[in-house]
Amino acid sequence: MSLIATDGLTKRYPGGVTALDGLTVEIEPGIVGLVGSNGAGKSTLLKILLGLLDSTSGSATVFDKDVRTHGIEIRELVGYMPEHDCLPPDMSATDVVSHLALISGLPRTAARERTAEVLRHVGLYEERYRAIGGYSTGMKQRVKLAQALVHDPRLLLLDEPTNGLDPAGRDEMLELIRRTGHEFGIAVIVASHLLGEIERVCDHLVAIEGGRLLRSAPLGSFTERTGTLAVEVEDGRDALAARLVARGLRVAIDGSAVLVDLVDEAPFDIVRDLVVELDVPLVRMEQRRHRLEDLFRDAPAGVPVVVNPADAPEEVAP
Amino acid sequence: MTLPTPPTPSTPPPAATPATVAPAHAGAIDPAVVDPRLPIVLDRVSRWYGNVVAINDVSFSLGAGITGLLGPNGAGKSTLLHLLAGLLRPSSGRVLIAGRPAWREPSIYREIGLVPEREAVHSFLTGRQFVDFAARLQGLPDPEAATARAIDVVDLAAAADRAVGTYSKGMRQRVKIAAALVHEPPILLLDEPFNGMDPRQRLHMMDLLRSMAADGRTILFSSHILEEVERLADGILVIHAGRLAAAGDYREIRRLMTDRPHTFRVRSSDDRRLASAFLSEPAVFGAELRDDRLTVRVSEFSGFTRIVARVARDADVRLFEVAPTDDSLESVFEYLVSRR
Numbered sequence: 001m002s003l004i005a006t007d008g009l010t011k012r013y014p015g016g017v018t019a020l021d022g023l024t025v026e027i028e029p030g031i032v033g034l035v036g037s038n039g040a041g042k043s044t045l046l047k048i049l050l051g052l053l054d055s056t057s058g059s060a061t062v063f064d065k066d067v068r069t070h071g072i073e074i075r076e077l078v079g080y081m082p083e084h085d086c087l088p089p090d091m092s093a094t095d096v097v098s099h100l101a102l103i104s105g106l107p108r109t110a111a112r113e114r115t116a117e118v119l120r121h122v123g124l125y126e127e128r129y130r131a132i133g134g135y136s137t138g139m140k141q142r143v144k145l146a147q148a149l150v151h152d153p154r155l156l157l158l159d160e161p162t163n164g165l166d167p168a169g170r171d172e173m174l175e176l177i178r179r180t181g182h183e184f185g186i187a188v189i190v191a192s193h194l195l196g197e198i199e200r201v202c203d204h205l206v207a208i209e210g211g212r213l214l215r216s217a218p219l220g221s222f223t224e225r226t227g228t229l230a231v232e233v234e235d236g237r238d239a240l241a242a243r244l245v246a247r248g249l250r251v252a253i254d255g256s257a258v259l260v261d262l263v264d265e266a267p268f269d270i271v272r273d274l275v276v277e278l279d280v281p282l283v284r285m286e287q288r289r290h291r292l293e294d295l296f297r298d299a300p301a302g303v304p305v306v307v308n309p310a311d312a313p314e315e316v317a318p
Numbered sequence: 319m320t321l322p323t324p325p326t327p328s329t330p331p332p333a334a335t336p337a338t339v340a341p342a343h344a345g346a347i348d349p350a351v352v353d354p355r356l357p358i359v360l361d362r363v364s365r366w367y368g369n370v371v372a373i374n375d376v377s378f379s380l381g382a383g384i385t386g387l388l389g390p391n392g393a394g395k396s397t398l399l400h401l402l403a404g405l406l407r408p409s410s411g412r413v414l415i416a417g418r419p420a421w422r423e424p425s426i427y428r429e430i431g432l433v434p435e436r437e438a439v440h441s442f443l444t445g446r447q448f449v450d451f452a453a454r455l456q457g458l459p460d461p462e463a464a465t466a467r468a469i470d471v472v473d474l475a476a477a478a479d480r481a482v483g484t485y486s487k488g489m490r491q492r493v494k495i496a497a498a499l500v501h502e503p504p505i506l507l508l509d510e511p512f513n514g515m516d517p518r519q520r521l522h523m524m525d526l527l528r529s530m531a532a533d534g535r536t537i538l539f540s541s542h543i544l545e546e547v548e549r550l551a552d553g554i555l556v557i558h559a560g561r562l563a564a565a566g567d568y569r570e571i572r573r574l575m576t577d578r579p580h581t582f583r584v585r586s587s588d589d590r591r592l593a594s595a596f597l598s599e600p601a602v603f604g605a606e607l608r609d610d611r612l613t614v615r616v617s618e619f620s621g622f623t624r625i626v627a628r629v630a631r632d633a634d635v636r637l638f639e640v641a642p643t644d645d646s647l648e649s650v651f652e653y654l655v656s657r658r
Contacts, residue, residue: 037516038486137391166391166542167651193516196545234623265636272627272637281623286639296517 001064003029003155003187004049008058011044011211019044021211022058027189031181033198033205033219034191037296041211042191046157050075063154076104079148083159085140089133093124093143096132097150104151111150118146122176138169145176155187156180162197174201195292199223207295214295222295225287230257231271236280243274262287337553337566339574339654354414356381357429357505357536358402363411365397372397374560375411380538384531386551387540390655394560395540396435399507402538403432415505428456431498435509435540437490441483445474445493448482452497468496473522487514492523499530506530508539512546524550548647556654563654572645573619575653579603580619581643582626584612587636595633599625613643 004027011020019041036042047053049062051071060067062074087096094115101111119128122142127135132143141161148156161177162170178201181188192198198205198219205222207214215222233240241258244251247270250261260267275282352361356379365373372394389395400406401413404420404427412419415426439448449468453461469478472492477485482493491514498506506527512520527550531537538555541547547554548568556563564571586592589612593605596614601621606613616622619642630637644650 035517037518038488040516164542166389167544167648168390168655170542193514193520194543194545195517196543234620268636268638272631275627276631279624281620282627282640283623284641285637286641293517293521296521 001029002061003027003032004060004062004189005064006045006058006060009045009048009055009060010057011041011048011053012056019211020048020055020058023208023211023213024058025206025213025216027206027216028204029187030203031177031188031190031201033202034189034208035193035195035198035205035292035295036208036214040208042208044211045208046159046191050078050080050157076151077154079151079153079156081144081148081156081158081161083163087132087140087143090131092131093119093128093135093139093146096143097147100147101150106151114150114152115146118149119143121149121180122146123172137164138166138172141165141169141173142176145173145180149180149186153186155189158188158190160192161190162192162194170197177201199292205292222292223289225289227262228288229260229262229267229271230254230284230286230288231260231275231282232257232284233275233278234281234283236278239278240271240274240280243278244270247274257284259288337564337570337574339564339571340562352377352379353381354379354417357416358538359412359414359417360398360401361412361414363401363408363413365401365406365409371560373401373408373557376557376560376562377411378555378562378565380536380553380555382531382534382536383552384527384537384539384550386547386554387538387557388542388544388547388554388651389540389557393557395557396509398557399432399509399538399540402507403430428501429503430505430507431495431501431503433491433494433498433506433508433511435513437494439482439490439494441481443482444479445469445482445485445489445496446478448493449478449496449500453500456501458501464500464502465496468500469493471499471526472496488516488519491515492519495523495526504535506535506537506539508537510541511539512541512543520546544647544651554647556651558655564650568647568650569645571654572650575650576618578644578653580616580622580645582614582616582622583639583641583643584614584626584637585639586612586630587638588633591633592630592635595629595635599629601625 007024009020009023012018034042044053048055048060049067051067051074054068063077065074067074097119098111098115101114102108106114122145124139124142127139132140158177162173165173174197177188177190180186190198190202202219205219206216231240237253237256237258241251241253244258244260249267249270252259260271271285352359358380360376360378363373363376364371387395387398397406401408402415402420404423407421413421416429418426420426446465446469450461450465453464458464469475472495474489474492474496477489482490485493491511495511512523515523527537553566554568555565584592589607593607593612596602596605601616601618602614603617604615626640
């Protein structure tokens with residue numbers, strides 16, 4: 001069963017703005033990252049999937065249910081954590097979450113029990129009886145996650161879940177998302193601009209651009225090793241580079257690193273032996289990996305590519 | 319895409335401030351490392367609100383380049399930026415911008431551009447009007463040209479005549495930056511400049527800040543996104559509970575933390591043989607083979623980096639990968655804020 005499937009999904013707003021332009025994608029359950037530039041069509045997609053907005057053409061299903069005819073059923077199965085600050089400051093976390101549980105159709109007793117359960121799951125204890133106005137950003141984010149989970153959804157939609165959190169708060173939120181997805185088996189879609197955290201928590205990535213699918217693939221395929229070996233030594237960068245060139249290797253310099261083209265495995269030994277010969281400390285030697293942001297570096301035609309001299313490795317003259 | 323180079327300071331370009339780590343449980347970083355000729359100087363600065371100490375005896379100096387300001391929420395980062403921008407009076411100590419005390423010194427606003435975190439932008443103004451306002455406030459001789467140039471730098475020309483209220487978050491962020499650099503200040507202070515930007519806008523902003531730093535500007539920005547700081551900043555300042563916990567290059571900072579052993583990840587053609595070869599080296603006190611990966615624990619960083627290639631060669635093992643596992647900014651930051 002697919003989590004989400006769209007076929008030729010198109011949305012044109014009155015006034016001629018095309019938010020989605022024939023988007024076709026199929027997403028399996030798991031923790032899925034959704035990335036795209038501002039205005040790429042992410043919010044429009046989420047609204048159509050929730051049955052809150054009609055598409056212009058094409059079709060979309062969530063849990064194999066058609067969004068046009070089964071909106072309410074889909075919304076019963078989905079929990080949504082919005083990006084913006086949306087909690088009433090004068091209510092306690094317990095009151096807000098149990099109220100939303102009641103709205104989702106839980107009986108009063110069940111709502112109360114589930115509320116206690118999810119608030120414990122997100123790590124809110126004594127504070128949950130205090131007014132939300134006095135909460136830190138991290139605590140508010142937890143309440144937003146708890147209300148998305150209270151009715152026991154099968155799919156969680158998280159919009160920028162780490163907004164405003166400091167590094168420790170981000171770690172905790174990401175860990176919570178990972179546990180929710182993996183231990184509880186709830187499918188999670190994380191929309192975020194922070195590629196680093198998508199990389200840490202997601203199994204699969206869907207990138208959209210200009211209302212079209214840019215790429216949908218397992219996360220690992222975005223960060224595969226490249227054929228470039230980066231070597232960092234202390235106080236011997238140029239000497240090492242020159243010796244590598246003398247051995248017939250293609251070499252470039254990038255900041256403190258010497259980049260070596262890996263045509264086969266021979267360069268590994270050449271680097272090792274030259275480091276011994278030159279007697280320089282070897283701080284780091286590893287194959288470069290592709291980065292998620294490479295997706296956004298290959299700008300489509302018409303958008304100027306900003307080339308930063310610091311990023312463009314200078315060739316070493318042989 | 320580049321701004322004209324700011325006037326060269328009369329003092330010779332100072333050397334980079336050396337990395338420093340405040341000793342755990344002890345006082346602040348030694349003010350002896352402060353160079354009073356640099357564009358930004360804090361000399362034993364404290365700021366308290368009633369009984370609450372927001373900044374406690376902080377000293378540092380910053381020169382040209384990009385510095386990342388890090389710290390948990392509530393650590394005192396915003397107070398620090400406000401002190402630098404002359405918006406707050408230090409309770410004790412001196413804050414110097416281009417050699418002049420920042421407090422009650424309007425002339426420093428020629429030197430600094432401030433990008434606040436709050437979205438204090440009137441939504442009814444167009445982007446151009448907003449930047450033009452800043453240009454006139456600065457008393458620039460040709461505000462229109464300066465405005466057009468600043469808008470060009472942040473790549474906002476196409477939307478400059480739309481109301482700011484219609485902008486996306488990333489565009490609003492960029493219009494604030496255009497207003498802050500319309501007078502081409504040699505010092506830029508930015509509070510969470512990447513907030514709300516999408517990946518492409520982030521890349522563009524990083525390139526922009528790098529090119530401005532390459533022109534000799536002093537740039538200080540606060541951020542919670544450690545990966546970004548790691549890639550952009552030449553040095554970091556870590557504020558924790560009002561104190562300066564560390565300053566300088568984060569990898570050097572890591573090496574100064576001699577109370578923590580270093581670990582390296584190694585991949586080779588024969589991990590088992592290599593592990594036993596490492597164990598006969600005095601610098602190595604642990605090697606672990608688990609899940610097909612070799613982790614080596616060493617007492618001294620350079621003690622290991624000096625021998626690793628030789629040990630591998632002597633054991634006739636091909637080295638595929640050698641990398642320190644805990645010298646990322648993330649682990650350095652975690653060590654720093656968990657130390658006290």
